[in-house]
Amino acid sequence: MMSRYAALSREELATLVPELLLIGQLIDRSGMAWCISNFGREEMLQIAIEEWAAASPLYTKRMQKALNYEGEDIFTLFKGLQLDIGAPPQFMDFRYVVHDRWHGEFYLDHCGALLDVEPMGEDYVRGMCHDIEDPTFDATALATNRKAQVRPIHRPPRASSDEHPHCRWTVIIDESYPEVPFIPAMDIVGASRAHHTELAPIDPDDEGMADYSGPLLSDVDFGAFSHSALVRIADEVCLQMHLLVLSFTLAVEARAKGDAALARTIRTKQLIGIAGVAAERIHKALKLSRDAKGALRVLELHPLLNPAAYVYADVDPDFIHVRTSPAYEDGSWISLVSSVADTPLQAIVAAVDPYLRAEVSGTESDWTVRVIATDTPAKKLSEVEVTEFSGGAAWVFEDRKSLPLTVV
Numbered sequence: 440m441m442s443r444y445a446a447l448s449r450e451e452l453a454t455l456v457p458e459l460l461l462i463g464q465l466i467d468r469s470g471m472a473w474c475i476s477n478f479g480r481e482e483m484l485q486i487a488i489e490e491w492a493a494a495s496p497l498y499t500k501r502m503q504k505a506l507n508y509e510g511e512d513i514f515t516l517f518k519g520l521q522l523d524i525g526a527p528p529q530f531m532d533f534r535y536v537v538h539d540r541w542h543g544e545f546y547l548d549h550c551g552a553l554l555d556v557e558p559m560g561e562d563y564v565r566g567m568c569h570d571i572e573d574p575t576f577d578a579t580a581l582a583t584n585r586k587a588q589v590r591p592i593h594r595p596p597r598a599s600s601d602e603h604p605h606c607r608w609t610v611i612i613d614e615s616y617p618e619v620p621f622i623p624a625m626d627i628v629g630a631s632r633a634h635h636t637e638l639a640p641i642d643p644d645d646e647g648m649a650d651y652s653g654p655l656l657s658d659v660d661f662g663a664f665s666h667s668a669l670v671r672i673a674d675e676v677c678l679q680m681h682l683l684v685l686s687f688t689l690a691v692e693a694r695a696k697g698d699a700a701l702a703r704t705i706r707t708k709q710l711i712g713i714a715g716v717a718a719e720r721i722h723k724a725l726k727l728s729r730d731a732k733g734a735l736r737v738l739e740l741h742p743l744l745n746p747a748a749y750v751y752a753d754v755d756p757d758f759i760h761v762r763t764s765p766a767y768e769d770g771s772w773i774s775l776v777s778s779v780a781d782t783p784l785q786a787i788v789a790a791v792d793p794y795l796r797a798e799v800s801g802t803e804s805d806w807t808v809r810v811i812a813t814d815t816p817a818k819k820l821s822e823v824e825v826t827e828f829s830g831g832a833a834w835v836f837e838d839r840k841s842l843p844l845t846v847v
Contacts, residue, residue: 440748442639443739444673449647451725452669453662455740458724459676461831462717462742463524464531466680468555468829469712469822470687473705478694484566486690491571492578493624494686495525497634498679499582505641505671507650512540513610514655516583517844520545521659522651522672523579524679528658530834534604537655537846544592546607553595553605555829561596568595568606576608577619585618587611624689632765633681636749638674642667653843660841674746681742681749681771684709688770707775707783708822710743715786715823716832717741722791731810734791735759738808741787743772758809767804777803782820784808789817 444452467487474483499519503509508518517535520526526533532549547553556563572594580587587610594606628634643649647665661669688706695702718737725740727733738759744750750773751764766773776783777799784797793816798809826832 442670442674443745443747443754444670447670447725447740449666449669450662452666452673453664454724455721456661456669456672456676457528457836458720459673459742460522460524460527461530461834462713462720463676463680463683464527464552465716465826465829465831466524466683466687466709466713468831469716469826470705470709472825472828473708474691474694477701477705480562480566482694484570486687486694487567487571488574489624489690489693490683490687491525491575492622492686493628493689494679494682495523495575495579496582496622496625497629498675498682499523499579501634501678502672502675503582505638505675506668507652511584511612513537513543513612514540516580516587516610516612517543517545517655518651519583520579521656522676524676524683525575525579527831529836529839530831535655535657535844537844539846541612543610544608545610546604548604550605551830551834555831557595557597557600564596578622580610581619581622584612586614586616587619588613588616624686627689628682628686631682631685631769633678633685633749633769633771636678636746636765638671638678638746638748641665641671655844657842657844658839660839663841674748677742677745678749681766681769684772685769703775707780710772710775710783711786711820711822712826714741714743714783715790715820716826717743718787718790720832727791729792731795731812732756734788734795734797734810737791738784738787738810743776743783743787758807760807761805763804774804776806777801778806779803781808785817786820786823789819790823793817793819 471483474486502522530551533545536544556567576589589610592607641649645665645667648663691705692702722737727736739754744752750766751762753760778801781799788795788797788810796813
């Protein structure tokens, strides 16, 4: 099944991929507020730990295979971080230092996630930078080498707001280290249709880089990748989001203790918030029109409906027809949307223009959406406003030089 991203130009894809990585990171800005309000701060921290730990080793391994940089050393680990929704470029500005294949460091010149939580107080900072980071960095390393240890040199809370870098960590791979323990929930997420989705292979003859088997770069230059590689990366990044959401669902359902309606409400609120923010960023990044045609184009490219091999939808100039797919079988985002649960779609079209509305008809797993113009602007949804609390919602990427990182 052809990717919906294949119709974009190489230049458009190079713009879109970092946007998708950032959108993936903002999923938590959307979801965790509702976890706090329903379960409290301590349980929210545990949800975040379980969510990332069960998903990131799986999608990290997928990206390694897709871009041909599988290995067990520092270079592999750092490349994985550069293509991870948990560390989107610039917003989470990871800088890497390599001492040799088994020893390195990274530090964050800018941590957008830190700046988001600092106004909430020191408990939230410690929760993110200590409680969540320790087990989830270990989980991230698990995909490369279970003998890897990621440990802090320094980290927040900061003594002052001008303290830089925001944090600094060592990464050491040593055979004498105990193995990072396996995460049981990985088996459940790993059994999903999302994890087993097969995407089209990258064409090695397409102009540009077909993989990331070369040197580790200071900043990934997405424009250097081939059109074929960028299509695959975009689809993989969307699968990262779906795997994260499936993991989030497991963690939320465990706290809901059998209250399926509560779990579904929290998951839907998460989707509504990220749906609106993602739509606004995609629309702006690709300079699409502010009419029904532009809104349908945003929807077609939105992570909600991608990759095409996972979420089945027929795209027409006047409508999009969504049908049963592996994503429904998994209970992924798309299973929360229907003709009687269309708020995520309203968030997407309103982000293009508040005078637009989504008209949805059909059944729970087979429906058609059209976009119409109205005379009344839609009020911004509270779930979208919550997500816009993050500095990532308005983040502007800058052009950077991509330099090979050599051993220091």
